[in-house]
Amino acid sequence: MSLLMADQHSIGQYYTTKRSIRQLKWNERHxxxxxxxxxxxxxxxxxxxxxxxxxxxxxxxNLLPEKRLDS
Structure with missing residues (x-):
């Protein structure tokens, strides 16, 4: 789990819930x-x-002025 801690910034928001961490441990086991x-x-x-x-x-x-075809 040290790698998980080391790279906390890139995965922080994705693995905040206990369920996600449990899932990560499950993945590690498999x-x-x-x-x-x-x-x-x-x-x-x-x-x-x-x-x-x-x-x-x-x-x-979209903010640019549109070019008119009729002119």
């Missing part, structure tokens, strides 16, 4: 390494960040 869990979480956080960036880009392009 040879699903904590490293894999952290990698999965990092990837999902990256995807979330990318999605947020895409949404922000959409919003900023």
């Amino acid at each position: 040879h699903f390494a904590i490293e894999d869990v952290i990698i999965i979480i990092r990837e999902s956080k990256m995807m979330t960040t990318m999605t947020k960036m895409k949404q922000q880009l959409k919003r900023s392009t």
